[in-house]
Amino acid sequence: MIRVLIADDQEMVREGFSVLLNAQPDIEVVGEAADGGEAVAKAAELRPDVVLMDVRMPVMDGLEATRRLAGSTGVLVLTTFDMDEYVYAALRAGASGFLLKNSSARALADAVRVVAAGDALLSPVVTRRLIAEFARLGGPRAPSRRRLEGLTERETEVLVLIAHGMSNAEIATRLVVVEQTVKTHVSNILAKLGLRDRTQAAIYAYETGLVRPAQY
Template identity: 75%
Template sequence: MIRVLIADDQGMVRTGFSVFLGTQPDIEVVGEAADGLEAVERARALRPDVVLMDVRMPRMDGLAATRQISADPEISSKVLILTTFDLDDYVYEALRAGASGFLLKDASAAQLAEAVRVVAAGEALLAPAVTKRLIREFARLGGPRAPAVRRLSELTERETEVLALVAQGLSNQEIAGRLTVAEQTVKTHVGRVLMKLGLRDRAQAIVYAYETGLIRPGD
């Protein structure tokens, strides 16, 4: 059962999401929060698998709340950012804060449930429009960061290859086909990459790959 916390300052949005997700056999809504501060407090108390996080909220915005949740070693929750896609400036910052993906607020009910499942499984949920904005931001920021580059040397050649393919948005199945190996082998490599680099999930792996220069805009 996937346990979900919904954080949004609009009561009708929280209710709508809660009602639909509550009908899913594998998803349970364990709580709601009306602002970022409450989201952090409830995440600590309830330990949900996934937090659906709005960005613009009173007292503490969704980015600050995401940063606090991701930095707390006692909270293993994945954060799925709710966005209207007019938030260009937030995309990179949200991923740096620890978000595992983005979901359109006008997404269909089926897309909402699938997004929760994808993020709970440790996958990154990055729509093409978000990925393009993210690449533009990396291009604007310039070169790689030296400390991150040094950590990249800890990976084996195959692990580095897998990280590069993850950063290009390929699924485990697609990577397995590209490398002609079993999908379980790819999962093992991805797990080792995350562990060695101290990353939470594939979304952070994508950020890391661009920051180190392993992947560059246009690749």
């Protein structure tokens, strides 16, 4: 079973998500939190596989809570605010994915499964917003591209496609290789760059200038 903690300051929202997720045969909601501080404390106590994290909450907002939880559990940020700065800030904070609260029950459950599996939920919609934010910020922010020199030509190509929001299956189709080969490339990329997941890889590609908004 995938263990989920729901963090949202609205009780009705928490109850709604609990009903939707508990209806899934492989997902169990193990706890709820009404603010970011409570989310961090309960995550330490309950050790969920995934935390559904609202952005705007009292005491401690969802972005700060995400920063504190990053690396210890998967964080799926949920918000009604369809705005670039929230997407970028959430991903920079270490979130494994970003989903709007008006997404379907199926999309929510699928997102939880993706994050629980250790992957990152980086849909084309989120990628476009990520690109828009980098365009607004005015270009690369990372000081050095030195680590990129350790990638092979094919690994660099795969990193660019990851930054464009493509799944392993889509990358395999584009490069005319089997999906397992792509998975191997992705693992090598993350290891060589010292990154946690695909989301961090996409951010790194933009921050180093390997991929620029105009290329998308």
